Protein backbone atom coordinates (compact mmCIF):
# COMPACT_ATOMS: atom_id res chain seq x y z
CA UNK A 398 0.00 0.00 0.00
CA UNK A 399 1.20 3.49 -0.83
CA UNK A 400 1.54 6.03 1.97
CA UNK A 401 0.81 9.78 1.82
CA UNK A 402 3.49 12.27 2.74
CA UNK A 403 3.70 16.04 2.70
CA UNK A 404 6.33 17.30 0.26
CA UNK A 405 5.48 21.00 0.10
CA UNK A 406 3.95 23.67 2.34
CA UNK A 407 2.80 27.24 1.82
CA UNK A 408 0.96 29.99 3.66
CA UNK A 409 -0.42 33.41 2.96
CA UNK A 410 -1.92 36.04 5.23
CA UNK A 411 -3.39 39.33 3.97
CA UNK A 412 -1.28 42.45 4.59
CA UNK A 413 -3.79 44.40 6.65
CA UNK A 414 -3.10 43.92 10.36
CA UNK A 415 -5.98 44.67 12.76
CA UNK A 416 -4.65 45.18 16.29
CA UNK A 417 -6.46 45.00 19.62
CA UNK A 418 -6.04 48.78 20.22
CA UNK A 419 -7.80 49.37 16.88
CA UNK A 420 -10.63 47.07 18.00
CA UNK A 421 -10.96 49.10 21.20
CA UNK A 422 -12.14 51.97 18.98
CA UNK A 423 -14.75 49.78 17.24
CA UNK A 424 -16.39 47.83 20.06
CA UNK A 425 -16.59 47.79 23.90
CA UNK A 426 -13.46 45.75 24.56
CA UNK A 427 -9.87 46.18 25.71
CA UNK A 428 -6.49 44.93 24.63
CA UNK A 429 -6.02 43.57 28.15
CA UNK A 430 -9.28 41.54 28.09
CA UNK A 431 -8.55 40.07 24.64
CA UNK A 432 -4.97 39.10 25.51
CA UNK A 433 -5.94 37.61 28.87
CA UNK A 434 -8.93 35.61 27.61
CA UNK A 435 -7.68 34.60 24.17
CA UNK A 436 -3.95 35.34 23.77
CA UNK A 437 -4.73 37.22 20.53
CA UNK A 438 -2.90 40.50 19.88
CA UNK A 439 -3.59 41.03 16.19
CA UNK A 440 -5.16 39.36 13.17
CA UNK A 441 -5.04 39.82 9.38
CA UNK A 442 -8.04 41.07 7.43
CA UNK A 443 -8.43 40.50 3.68
CA UNK A 444 -8.86 43.49 1.40
CA UNK A 445 -12.35 43.68 -0.17
CA UNK A 446 -10.67 42.94 -3.51
CA UNK A 447 -9.23 39.65 -2.16
CA UNK A 448 -11.54 36.63 -2.35
CA UNK A 449 -10.85 33.35 -0.55
CA UNK A 450 -9.52 31.86 -3.80
CA UNK A 451 -6.94 34.68 -4.07
CA UNK A 452 -5.53 33.72 -0.67
CA UNK A 453 -5.71 30.02 -1.54
CA UNK A 454 -3.85 30.45 -4.84
CA UNK A 455 -0.96 32.25 -3.08
CA UNK A 456 -0.60 29.50 -0.46
CA UNK A 457 -1.00 26.79 -3.11
CA UNK A 458 1.67 28.30 -5.37
CA UNK A 459 4.11 28.35 -2.46
CA UNK A 460 3.45 24.69 -1.63
CA UNK A 461 4.01 23.76 -5.28
CA UNK A 462 7.23 25.81 -5.42
CA UNK A 463 8.62 24.22 -2.26
CA UNK A 464 7.89 20.76 -3.69
CA UNK A 465 9.28 21.77 -7.12
CA UNK A 466 6.05 20.55 -8.67
CA UNK A 467 4.02 22.11 -11.47
CA UNK A 468 0.25 22.48 -11.25
CA UNK A 469 -0.16 20.10 -14.20
CA UNK A 470 1.24 17.24 -12.06
CA UNK A 471 -1.54 17.56 -9.46
CA UNK A 472 -4.39 14.98 -9.53
CA UNK A 473 -6.76 16.74 -7.14
CA UNK A 474 -7.15 20.20 -5.60
CA UNK A 475 -9.12 20.27 -2.34
CA UNK A 476 -9.95 23.59 -0.71
CA UNK A 477 -11.18 23.41 2.87
CA UNK A 478 -13.27 26.51 3.42
CA UNK A 479 -16.53 27.69 4.95
CA UNK A 480 -16.21 31.08 3.25
CA UNK A 481 -16.12 30.12 -0.45
CA UNK A 482 -15.98 32.73 -3.22
CA UNK A 483 -19.49 31.64 -4.31
CA UNK A 484 -22.10 29.03 -3.36
CA UNK A 485 -21.09 27.51 -6.67
CA UNK A 486 -18.75 26.83 -8.40
CA UNK A 487 -16.41 25.44 -5.80
CA UNK A 488 -13.51 27.64 -4.75
CA UNK A 489 -11.29 24.66 -5.57
CA UNK A 490 -12.30 24.82 -9.26
CA UNK A 491 -11.30 28.49 -9.39
CA UNK A 492 -7.98 27.66 -7.72
CA UNK A 493 -7.38 24.64 -9.99
CA UNK A 494 -7.82 26.83 -13.07
CA UNK A 495 -5.54 29.59 -11.81
CA UNK A 496 -2.79 27.15 -10.83
CA UNK A 497 -2.83 25.57 -14.28
CA UNK A 498 -3.70 22.24 -12.64
CA UNK A 499 -5.26 21.08 -15.91
CA UNK A 500 -5.25 17.38 -15.05
CA UNK A 501 -6.76 17.79 -11.59
CA UNK A 502 -10.22 17.27 -10.13
CA UNK A 503 -11.36 19.95 -7.69
CA UNK A 504 -13.72 20.17 -4.74
CA UNK A 505 -14.37 22.10 -1.55
CA UNK A 506 -14.63 20.54 1.88
CA UNK A 507 -16.63 22.36 4.54
CA UNK A 508 -15.97 21.25 8.08
CA UNK A 509 -15.45 24.85 9.24
CA UNK A 510 -12.27 25.24 11.33
CA UNK A 511 -11.68 21.47 11.21
CA UNK A 512 -11.85 21.50 7.39
CA UNK A 513 -8.12 21.37 6.67
CA UNK A 514 -7.49 18.26 8.77
CA UNK A 515 -10.62 16.62 7.29
CA UNK A 516 -9.34 17.38 3.78
CA UNK A 517 -5.84 16.17 4.63
CA UNK A 518 -7.26 12.93 5.93
CA UNK A 519 -9.43 12.43 2.85
CA UNK A 520 -6.53 13.21 0.48
CA UNK A 521 -4.30 10.74 2.34
CA UNK A 522 -7.01 8.07 1.92
CA UNK A 523 -7.17 8.66 -1.86
CA UNK A 524 -3.39 8.34 -2.10
CA UNK A 525 -3.26 5.21 0.07
CA UNK A 526 -5.97 3.56 -2.05
CA UNK A 527 -4.05 4.38 -5.24
CA UNK A 528 -6.80 6.67 -6.63
CA UNK A 529 -4.52 9.73 -6.60
CA UNK A 530 -0.79 10.33 -6.53
CA UNK A 531 -0.45 14.05 -5.91
CA UNK A 532 -3.04 16.12 -4.03
CA UNK A 533 -2.94 19.79 -3.16
CA UNK A 534 -4.82 20.46 0.10
CA UNK A 535 -5.52 24.08 0.95
CA UNK A 536 -7.23 25.56 4.01
CA UNK A 537 -8.46 29.09 3.27
CA UNK A 538 -11.00 31.29 5.01
CA UNK A 539 -12.15 34.88 5.27
CA UNK A 540 -14.44 34.77 8.28
CA UNK A 541 -13.97 38.54 8.68
CA UNK A 542 -16.69 39.11 6.07
CA UNK A 543 -19.27 37.40 8.32
CA UNK A 544 -18.31 39.23 11.52
CA UNK A 545 -20.59 41.70 13.22
CA UNK A 546 -18.07 44.33 14.28
CA UNK A 547 -20.42 45.40 17.08
CA UNK A 548 -20.46 41.91 18.63
CA UNK A 549 -17.50 41.78 21.01
CA UNK A 550 -18.08 38.07 21.70
CA UNK A 551 -16.99 37.16 18.18
CA UNK A 552 -15.34 40.00 16.24
CA UNK A 553 -12.16 39.96 18.32
CA UNK A 554 -11.45 36.29 17.63
CA UNK A 555 -11.18 35.74 13.90
CA UNK A 556 -8.78 36.62 11.09
CA UNK A 557 -8.25 35.70 7.44
CA UNK A 558 -5.59 33.55 5.77
CA UNK A 559 -4.66 30.47 3.79
CA UNK A 560 -2.26 27.57 4.13
CA UNK A 561 -1.49 24.63 1.86
CA UNK A 562 0.29 21.30 1.72
CA UNK A 563 1.17 19.16 -1.27
CA UNK A 564 0.72 15.45 -0.59
CA UNK A 565 2.44 12.78 -2.64
CA UNK A 566 2.42 8.99 -2.71
CA UNK A 567 5.47 7.39 -1.13
CA UNK A 568 6.56 4.16 0.50
CA UNK A 569 7.04 5.45 4.04
CA UNK A 570 4.51 7.26 6.24
CA UNK A 571 3.68 10.17 6.10
CA UNK A 572 0.26 10.36 7.52
CA UNK A 573 0.21 7.60 10.14
CA UNK A 574 -3.26 7.79 11.65
CA UNK A 575 -6.30 10.00 11.77
CA UNK A 576 -9.70 10.52 13.30
CA UNK A 577 -12.74 12.55 12.31
CA UNK A 578 -15.90 13.27 14.25
CA UNK A 579 -19.04 15.33 14.35
CA UNK A 580 -21.76 16.18 16.85
CA UNK A 581 -24.52 18.03 15.02
CA UNK A 582 -26.49 18.45 18.24
CA UNK A 583 -24.20 21.46 18.71
CA UNK A 584 -24.90 22.94 15.27
CA UNK A 585 -26.43 26.08 16.75
CA UNK A 586 -23.46 26.85 19.00
CA UNK A 587 -21.32 28.29 16.22
CA UNK A 588 -23.10 29.24 13.04
CA UNK A 589 -23.56 31.60 10.11
CA UNK A 590 -27.23 30.73 9.60
CA UNK A 591 -27.99 32.72 6.42
CA UNK A 592 -27.02 32.18 2.82
CA UNK A 593 -28.24 28.58 2.59
CA UNK A 594 -31.59 26.86 2.03
CA UNK A 595 -32.83 27.07 5.66
CA UNK A 596 -33.11 30.85 5.97
CA UNK A 597 -33.95 32.43 2.69
CA UNK A 598 -34.33 36.07 1.65
CA UNK A 599 -36.67 38.13 3.82
CA UNK A 600 -40.16 38.99 2.58
CA UNK A 601 -39.05 41.99 0.48
CA UNK A 602 -36.55 39.73 -1.22
CA UNK A 603 -33.62 41.98 -0.43
CA UNK A 604 -32.29 41.59 3.07
CA UNK A 605 -30.40 38.34 3.70
CA UNK A 606 -31.31 36.70 7.00
CA UNK A 607 -28.63 35.72 9.51
CA UNK A 608 -25.55 36.91 7.66
CA UNK A 609 -23.43 37.18 10.80
CA UNK A 610 -21.40 34.57 12.63
CA UNK A 611 -22.89 33.85 16.07
CA UNK A 612 -21.34 31.74 18.82
CA UNK A 613 -21.93 30.48 22.30
CA UNK A 614 -18.29 31.00 23.30
CA UNK A 615 -18.29 29.39 26.73
CA UNK A 616 -19.99 26.18 25.54
CA UNK A 617 -17.67 25.86 22.54
CA UNK A 618 -14.73 26.52 24.86
CA UNK A 619 -15.67 23.74 27.29
CA UNK A 620 -16.37 21.22 24.52
CA UNK A 621 -13.16 22.10 22.61
CA UNK A 622 -10.78 21.52 25.52
CA UNK A 623 -12.23 18.05 26.21
CA UNK A 624 -12.47 16.99 22.60
CA UNK A 625 -9.02 18.20 21.47
CA UNK A 626 -7.43 16.07 24.16
CA UNK A 627 -9.46 12.97 23.24
CA UNK A 628 -8.75 13.28 19.50
CA UNK A 629 -5.01 13.76 20.08
CA UNK A 630 -4.83 10.74 22.39
CA UNK A 631 -6.70 8.65 19.84
CA UNK A 632 -4.34 9.39 16.90
CA UNK A 633 -1.23 9.02 19.07
CA UNK A 634 -2.41 5.59 20.24
CA UNK A 635 -3.47 4.38 16.79
CA UNK A 636 -0.12 5.36 15.29
CA UNK A 637 1.54 3.11 17.88
CA UNK A 638 3.35 6.01 19.57
CA UNK A 639 3.37 7.18 23.13
CA UNK A 640 3.23 10.78 24.30
CA UNK A 641 7.00 11.04 24.85
CA UNK A 642 7.56 10.30 21.16
CA UNK A 643 5.54 13.33 19.99
CA UNK A 644 7.94 16.06 18.86
CA UNK A 645 5.41 18.78 18.07
CA UNK A 646 1.72 19.28 18.74
CA UNK A 647 -0.01 21.77 16.43
CA UNK A 648 -3.55 22.44 17.66
CA UNK A 649 -6.18 24.60 15.95
CA UNK A 650 -5.30 28.20 16.79
CA UNK A 651 -8.54 29.47 18.31
CA UNK A 652 -7.69 30.60 21.82
CA UNK A 653 -4.43 30.36 23.81
CA UNK A 654 -6.36 29.14 26.86
CA UNK A 655 -7.79 26.20 24.87
CA UNK A 656 -4.31 25.37 23.55
CA UNK A 657 -2.71 25.52 27.02
CA UNK A 658 -5.47 23.58 28.69
CA UNK A 659 -5.30 20.82 26.01
CA UNK A 660 -1.52 20.60 26.36
CA UNK A 661 -1.87 20.35 30.14
CA UNK A 662 -4.51 17.61 29.93
CA UNK A 663 -2.29 15.69 27.52
CA UNK A 664 0.72 16.19 29.76
CA UNK A 665 2.78 17.84 27.01
CA UNK A 666 5.63 20.22 27.85
CA UNK A 667 5.02 23.79 26.56
CA UNK A 668 8.02 23.56 24.19
CA UNK A 669 6.26 20.73 22.33
CA UNK A 670 3.20 22.85 21.60
CA UNK A 671 3.11 25.32 18.73
CA UNK A 672 1.05 28.51 18.93
CA UNK A 673 0.84 31.62 16.76
CA UNK A 674 -2.72 32.65 17.66
CA UNK A 675 -1.30 35.90 19.07
CA UNK A 676 -0.50 37.15 15.54
CA UNK A 677 -3.30 35.69 13.42
CA UNK A 678 -6.30 35.06 15.67
CA UNK A 679 -8.49 32.19 14.54
CA UNK A 680 -8.09 31.79 10.76
CA UNK A 681 -10.49 28.82 10.66
CA UNK A 682 -9.42 26.16 8.11
CA UNK A 683 -6.16 28.05 7.48
CA UNK A 684 -4.97 27.98 11.07
CA UNK A 685 -3.21 24.60 11.12
CA UNK A 686 -1.38 24.86 7.76
CA UNK A 687 -0.24 28.41 8.59
CA UNK A 688 1.04 27.15 11.96
CA UNK A 689 2.73 24.17 10.26
CA UNK A 690 4.56 26.52 7.87
CA UNK A 691 5.73 28.74 10.72
CA UNK A 692 6.89 25.79 12.80
CA UNK A 693 8.96 24.59 9.82
CA UNK A 694 10.35 28.10 9.25
CA UNK A 695 11.44 28.21 12.88
CA UNK A 696 13.21 24.86 12.52
CA UNK A 697 10.88 23.18 15.03
CA UNK A 698 10.23 20.17 12.77
CA UNK A 699 12.99 17.90 11.42
CA UNK A 700 12.85 14.85 9.18
CA UNK A 701 11.72 11.88 11.28
CA UNK A 702 9.76 13.97 13.80
CA UNK A 703 6.30 12.89 14.92
CA UNK A 704 3.76 15.69 14.62
CA UNK A 705 0.13 15.75 15.79
CA UNK A 706 -2.44 18.12 14.26
CA UNK A 707 -5.77 18.57 16.08
CA UNK A 708 -8.66 20.74 14.99
CA UNK A 709 -12.22 21.56 16.03
CA UNK A 710 -14.94 23.87 14.84
CA UNK A 711 -18.54 24.48 13.87
CA UNK A 712 -20.61 21.39 13.27
CA UNK A 713 -19.62 20.65 15.86
CA UNK A 714 -16.80 18.85 14.09
CA UNK A 715 -13.27 17.73 14.82
CA UNK A 716 -10.38 15.92 13.19
CA UNK A 717 -6.84 14.95 14.12
CA UNK A 718 -3.86 13.47 12.33
CA UNK A 719 -0.55 12.00 13.50
CA UNK A 720 2.21 12.19 10.91
CA UNK A 721 5.90 11.49 10.56
CA UNK A 722 7.70 14.38 8.89
CA UNK A 723 9.71 13.28 5.87
CA UNK A 724 10.39 16.30 3.63
CA UNK A 725 13.52 18.44 3.53
CA UNK A 726 12.05 21.93 3.12
CA UNK A 727 14.55 24.23 1.38
CA UNK A 728 15.50 27.23 3.52
CA UNK A 729 15.37 29.51 0.52
CA UNK A 730 13.63 29.00 -2.81
CA UNK A 731 15.48 29.66 -6.06
CA UNK A 732 15.22 33.37 -7.01
CA UNK A 733 13.72 32.24 -10.33
CA UNK A 734 10.63 30.72 -8.68
CA UNK A 735 8.52 33.93 -8.64
CA UNK A 736 9.33 34.61 -12.31
CA UNK A 737 8.58 31.03 -13.31
CA UNK A 738 5.32 30.98 -11.36
CA UNK A 739 4.23 34.37 -12.74
CA UNK A 740 4.86 33.01 -16.23
CA UNK A 741 3.00 29.77 -15.46
CA UNK A 742 -0.03 31.50 -13.94
CA UNK A 743 -0.17 33.86 -16.95
CA UNK A 744 -0.08 30.89 -19.28
CA UNK A 745 -2.91 29.35 -17.19
CA UNK A 746 -4.92 32.60 -17.51
CA UNK A 747 -4.41 32.68 -21.30
CA UNK A 748 -5.37 28.99 -21.57
CA UNK A 749 -8.49 29.69 -19.53
CA UNK A 750 -9.45 32.69 -21.72
CA UNK A 751 -8.90 30.63 -24.89
CA UNK A 752 -11.12 27.85 -23.55
CA UNK A 753 -13.91 30.34 -22.85
CA UNK A 754 -13.50 31.73 -26.36
CA UNK A 755 -13.47 28.21 -27.82
CA UNK A 756 -16.76 27.45 -26.03
CA UNK A 757 -18.34 30.65 -27.37
CA UNK A 758 -17.23 29.91 -30.94
CA UNK A 759 -18.36 26.27 -30.56
CA UNK A 760 -21.82 27.44 -29.48
CA UNK A 761 -22.13 29.85 -32.43
CA UNK A 762 -21.05 27.13 -34.90
CA UNK A 763 -23.49 24.60 -33.38
CA UNK A 764 -26.36 27.09 -33.48
CA UNK A 765 -25.57 28.05 -37.09
CA UNK A 766 -25.39 24.41 -38.23
CA UNK A 767 -28.57 23.59 -36.32
CA UNK A 768 -30.41 26.54 -37.94
CA UNK A 769 -29.31 25.52 -41.43
CA UNK A 770 -30.22 21.86 -41.03
Ligand code: UT7
Pocket residue numbers: 425426427430431434435510549550553587612613614615616617618621651652679681709710711
Ligand atom coordinates in the same frame (compact mmCIF):
# COMPACT_ATOMS: atom_id res chain seq x y z
O1 UT7 B 1 -12.90 27.61 15.84
C1 UT7 B 1 -13.77 27.59 16.93
C2 UT7 B 1 -14.07 28.99 17.29
N1 UT7 B 1 -14.53 29.33 18.58
C3 UT7 B 1 -13.83 29.25 19.72
O2 UT7 B 1 -12.81 28.64 19.84
C4 UT7 B 1 -14.41 30.00 20.86
C5 UT7 B 1 -14.22 29.33 22.17
N2 UT7 B 1 -14.59 30.26 23.24
C6 UT7 B 1 -13.76 31.25 23.65
O3 UT7 B 1 -12.66 31.41 23.13
C7 UT7 B 1 -14.19 32.08 24.84
O4 UT7 B 1 -15.39 31.57 25.33
C8 UT7 B 1 -14.36 33.59 24.51
C9 UT7 B 1 -12.99 34.21 24.26
C10 UT7 B 1 -15.23 33.78 23.29
C11 UT7 B 1 -15.00 34.30 25.68
O5 UT7 B 1 -14.22 34.10 26.85
P1 UT7 B 1 -14.88 33.65 28.22
O6 UT7 B 1 -13.83 33.63 29.23
O7 UT7 B 1 -15.64 32.37 27.95
O8 UT7 B 1 -15.85 34.85 28.52
P2 UT7 B 1 -17.43 34.84 28.72
O9 UT7 B 1 -18.12 34.60 27.41
O10 UT7 B 1 -17.78 33.94 29.87
O11 UT7 B 1 -17.68 36.32 29.16
C12 UT7 B 1 -17.12 36.88 30.36
C13 UT7 B 1 -17.41 38.35 30.38
C14 UT7 B 1 -18.86 38.71 30.05
O12 UT7 B 1 -19.22 39.82 30.85
P3 UT7 B 1 -20.18 39.61 32.13
O13 UT7 B 1 -21.44 39.02 31.58
O14 UT7 B 1 -19.42 38.67 33.03
O15 UT7 B 1 -20.32 40.98 32.65
C15 UT7 B 1 -18.79 39.13 28.61
O16 UT7 B 1 -19.82 40.04 28.25
O17 UT7 B 1 -16.62 39.03 29.40
C16 UT7 B 1 -17.45 39.83 28.57
N3 UT7 B 1 -16.88 39.88 27.25
C17 UT7 B 1 -15.99 40.82 26.87
N4 UT7 B 1 -15.44 41.86 27.54
C18 UT7 B 1 -14.55 42.59 26.86
C19 UT7 B 1 -17.10 39.04 26.21
N5 UT7 B 1 -16.36 39.43 25.16
C20 UT7 B 1 -15.67 40.53 25.54
C21 UT7 B 1 -14.74 41.35 24.90
N6 UT7 B 1 -14.19 42.38 25.61
N7 UT7 B 1 -14.35 41.15 23.63
